[in-house]
Amino acid sequence: MGPRLDGSTMTDHGITGGVHSAPFQAWLAPVARRAEAVVLPLMALLVGFAVFSLFLVVQGKSPAEFFGLVYKAGFGTAFSWQNTLSRTAPLLFAALCVALPARLGLVVIGGEGAIVLGGLTAGVLGVALAGLPAALALPVMVAGAAVIGGLWIGTVGALRYFRGVNETIASLLMAYIAIALMNHLVEGPFRDPASLNKPSTAPLTDALRVGDIPGWDVHWGLLVGVVACVFSWALIDRTTWGFAARIAGGNVGAAQVQGLPVGRLILGFTALGGAFAGLAGFFEVTAVHGSANASLASGYGYTGILIAFLARHNPLAIIPVAILLAGFEASSGLVQRRMDLPDATTLVLQGIVFVAILISDTFYGRFRIFAPERWSKP
Amino acid sequence: MSDLGIWAVPLAILGGAIRVSTPFLFVSLGEVLTERSGRINLGLEGTLVFGAMSGYAIAFLTGSPWAGVLAAAAAGAFFGLIHGLICSLPRVNDIAIGIAMMILGMGLAFYFGKPFVQPVAPDLPAISFGWWSDLPQVRAALQVNVLFLIGGVAAFALWWMFRATRVGLIIRVVGDSTDAARAMGLRPALIRTLATAAGGAFAGVGGAYLSLYYPGSWNEGLSSGQGLMAVALVIFARWNPIACFGAALLFGGAGALGPALQSVGVSEGYYLYYAAPYVLTLGVLIATSSPRQAMTGAPGELSITK
Numbered sequence A: 001m002g003p004r005l006d007g008s009t010m011t012d013h014g015i016t017g018g019v020h021s022a023p024f025q026a027w028l029a030p031v032a033r034r035a036e037a038v039v040l041p042l043m044a045l046l047v048g049f050a051v052f053s054l055f056l057v058v059q060g061k062s063p064a065e066f067f068g069l070v071y072k073a074g075f076g077t078a079f080s081w082q083n084t085l086s087r088t089a090p091l092l093f094a095a096l097c098v099a100l101p102a103r104l105g106l107v108v109i110g111g112e113g114a115i116v117l118g119g120l121t122a123g124v125l126g127v128a129l130a131g132l133p134a135a136l137a138l139p140v141m142v143a144g145a146a147v148i149g150g151l152w153i154g155t156v157g158a159l160r161y162f163r164g165v166n167e168t169i170a171s172l173l174m175a176y177i178a179i180a181l182m183n184h185l186v187e188g189p190f191r192d193p194a195s196l197n198k199p200s201t202a203p204l205t206d207a208l209r210v211g212d213i214p215g216w217d218v219h220w221g222l223l224v225g226v227v228a229c230v231f232s233w234a235l236i237d238r239t240t241w242g243f244a245a246r247i248a249g250g251n252v253g254a255a256q257v258q259g260l261p262v263g264r265l266i267l268g269f270t271a272l273g274g275a276f277a278g279l280a281g282f283f284e285v286t287a288v289h290g291s292a293n294a295s296l297a298s299g300y301g302y303t304g305i306l307i308a309f310l311a312r313h314n315p316l317a318i319i320p321v322a323i324l325l326a327g328f329e330a331s332s333g334l335v336q337r338r339m340d341l342p343d344a345t346t347l348v349l350q351g352i353v354f355v356a357i358l359i360s361d362t363f364y365g366r367f368r369i370f371a372p373e374r375w376s377k378p
Numbered sequence B: 001m002s003d004l005g006i007w008a009v010p011l012a013i014l015g016g017a018i019r020v021s022t023p024f025l026f027v028s029l030g031e032v033l034t035e036r037s038g039r040i041n042l043g044l045e046g047t048l049v050f051g052a053m054s055g056y057a058i059a060f061l062t063g064s065p066w067a068g069v070l071a072a073a074a075a076g077a078f079f080g081l082i083h084g085l086i087c088s089l090p091r092v093n094d095i096a097i098g099i100a101m102m103i104l105g106m107g108l109a110f111y112f113g114k115p116f117v118q119p120v121a122p123d124l125p126a127i128s129f130g131w132w133s134d135l136p137q138v139r140a141a142l143q144v145n146v147l148f149l150i151g152g153v154a155a156f157a158l159w160w161m162f163r164a165t166r167v168g169l170i171i172r173v174v175g176d177s178t179d180a181a182r183a184m185g186l187r188p189a190l191i192r193t194l195a196t197a198a199g200g201a202f203a204g205v206g207g208a209y210l211s212l213y214y215p216g217s218w219n220e221g222l223s224s225g226q227g228l229m230a231v232a233l234v235i236f237a238r239w240n241p242i243a244c245f246g247a248a249l250l251f252g253g254a255g256a257l258g259p260a261l262q263s264v265g266v267s268e269g270y271y272l273y274y275a276a277p278y279v280l281t282l283g284v285l286i287a288t289s290s291p292r293q294a295m296t297g298a299p300g301e302l303s304i305t306k
Helices: A022-058 A063-076 A078-102 A111-128 A134-163 A167-187 A221-238 A240-250 A252-257 A262-289 A300-310 A315-339 A345-363 B002-036 B044-062 B065-087 B094-116 B136-141 B146-164 B166-176 B178-183 B188-212 B226-236 B241-263 B270-274 B276-288
Strands: B126-128 B143-145
Touching: A022 A063, A022 A345, A063 A078, A063 A315, A078 A111, A078 A134, A078 A221, A078 A262, A078 A300, A078 A315, A111 A134, A111 A167, A111 A262, A111 A300, A134 A167, A134 A262, A167 B226, A167 B270, A167 B276, A221 A240, A221 A262, A221 A315, A240 A252, A240 A262, A252 A262, A262 A300, A300 A315, A300 A345, A300 B094, A315 A345, A345 B065, A345 B094, B002 B044, B002 B065, B002 B136, B002 B143, B002 B146, B002 B166, B002 B188, B002 B226, B002 B241, B044 B065, B044 B094, B044 B188, B044 B226, B065 B094, B065 B188, B126 B146, B136 B143, B143 B146, B146 B166, B146 B188, B146 B241, B166 B178, B166 B188, B178 B188, B188 B226, B226 B241, B226 B276, B241 B270, B241 B276, B270 B276
Parallel strands: none
Antiparallel strands: B126 B143
């Protein structure tokens, strides 16, 4: 597979010792090594914003007005924070669906399919179990959404491992299939006859709707998403499975020689990513829409790809990056109306930032300031 | 439709295959050219959409559909050039760049294409091969667009180029071994960038066909993954341009299945027929991939098969 996707800055060189203040350098060296993975993406983000600003200037629009409005509508008030954080929840899950397989060197971009099917499963189960108490029905809906999402993306991993099918193409094809399947089921077998303009499953009862975090005006999906990110970080950074996955992501052949269960790792990490994406669908249906319909395919899965790459597939870094991009999405409506921009403006900005972050890959290891062992050399 | 009975369906699929296959054909030929040089461009979906928009816009502004096709080719070459230049940098992931260029291409197309959703641009001409028949269905099915014929000729020309010309040999050497190419005094990065740009031009023309002939208008839902399916189709066709021609017809037929059934009154399960091309693509990917050895015919330097 391609170059390092994990963003690790592992070097086994010791500190070769500076001539001057050694203790200070000993303290600074690990900071400098870690800083590379933070500073370069931030620089790339700024360069991306600068190029986008140039694009706006050429169009005769004001970048200052654009970013000012994004700040105001995305982060300026309590209401805009609430809007931003509500959109953050599905993005956290969608980004994990990219970041977890990426640890194994897999580029999975079809998380949208698992979101759609997870949401559909939650909606259908919610209708079927409407008579049961919520304490019984909700866990079944959660499990159903996660299992379907896990199976969907796990299939991508299985195809990769057992048949050598390219996971990038397969996952995106399966996303198209998932959306078609959802449209078919929502307009056919599972359609609520009362939904006229927008075919949907029957609305969930109030007992099965997921509410807000007390005192926050933001639904529980945000908290569960943050927990999922911390859990994924611990899995990757603090367990032997995560360590094995990183080795397998670097070199599958070497991992197999070491006796690592590459197949189980691929299946496990893709399925876990898919299960998280399924949860995104669960929260979209139970906390936002109230029934499963075409609104499930609203592009969170694709924004999640960009978030995971910006976070360099580090689950903890996903949290701030997802909030940032959610702010841009939350403000897009206002920005477009005020500045008379087409709604594709967000897509242009995302594309430019995505290209910039990928170009920044070429600068890793080029700057001496991040490599303590080279500090003392002339 | 009643006088043809059940035969209306295969006839509609044949006609549909010829109509629907042209974008697949152009994108897959472009991808063959790129991948034979050892690089993959997953961003051709974005190039296709941008080609469709720019072709439609220029055709509307100049009144000439062929000016639109040229503009789409130029825009596609530009996107390919950017992709090629970025991928020439060390340690840059060509698959991820493809995804980013796909998002950027679609974003720019929707951004600049907004004013052209309403206006009507002139269509590309078609040649009627159905003059011998009295049946309107046969005539409709054999209404063949000029670009389809050009694509067919281009498939054979590319095949011949790879087989018998110096340029073809150079591209193949670069694609099979960077080291061997360097030893021959070639510059792999430059040749790959040029091959990616040329491949982008093909994809742009495929997009112009979408907006200027079939379906023949510009809107944001014009392409739904045809560019991506064409990339999968190249693996199925084993990097052989002539096999791409056949595969494009097959995929076009699958894409025409839904509308063909609808035309005879079958509307049940519309969305499932709509998914047929994706299922078919996934099926051939599974059938033609192999977990152990490199695929026959695959360029040695290609990242997806290594």
